[in-house]
Amino acid sequence: MTAEFLESQTYLPDEQEQLASVASFLDAHQTKKRGRLKPRYFLAGAEEHDQIELPEALHKVLLQAVAALAAGKAVTISPTMPKLTTQQAADLLGVSRPTVIRLIDAGELACERIGNRRKILLRDLLAYREARRQRQYQAIADTSVDVSEDEDPAAVNERLKRIRKQRAEQRRKAAGH
Incomplete structure (x- = not known):
């Protein structure tokens, strides 16, 4: 992989007909897989037997990117380190840095201390964000x-x-x- 792929890249939608056929193909196979135990995904090369199995996480990235591009939206892929600073965590959550510090101090968000710096594991932050979202949805349901x-x-x-x-x-x- 080249260094350019390690930087954020934004892709604009083009060739809508081709995107529509890819989106249609992916959608058709999403509905088919519901009855199967464990679906498998492959990337095919130019040669007849040139293929490799894709991990499910990469398949989900492809699904989301194709859906967004087919809807006429731009897609930005931004590689992220697995350990984030409190400011990066705040940006991802859409809150202030002091709020992230309060969440850490309250024990709601785990972190590692490296010297006088706090580092938050991306997986912990994403889990916290999902739990917070579920609490918000539940609060909406409870107050309706x-x-x-x-x-x-x-x-x-x-x-x-x-x-x-x-x-x-x-x-x-x-x-x-």
Whole structure:
């Protein structure tokens, strides 16, 4: 591999017809694999028996890239070190660096200390991000209510206030306050 592939690269969508056929092919094979135990993916070369099996993670990257390009979006591939600084972690989470430090100090996010620097394993950060997302989705589900047309908006508002108050109390108890 050349050094240029170790830098961030952005790819713009082009040749929509070709992308559409690749996306269609991948989609058709995604629906077929649901009944199989363990799907296998291959990359084929120019020669008849020139092929190599792709790891599932690389296949997922291909699926996401093709879907985005077929939708007319640009795709940026940005190689990342497996250990991140607190600033890189903050950028990935979309929060401030002090927030990442607080998460580490509270024990919510693991890190390694290298001298006076904190390094966060990418896999730990991605796991934290997914857990946070699931908590957010659950909070949305917990605070939603079905409303009928004949229901009084003030009564609905009161129900929502009670639900939000209960969620806040649950968060306080979980945090140990």
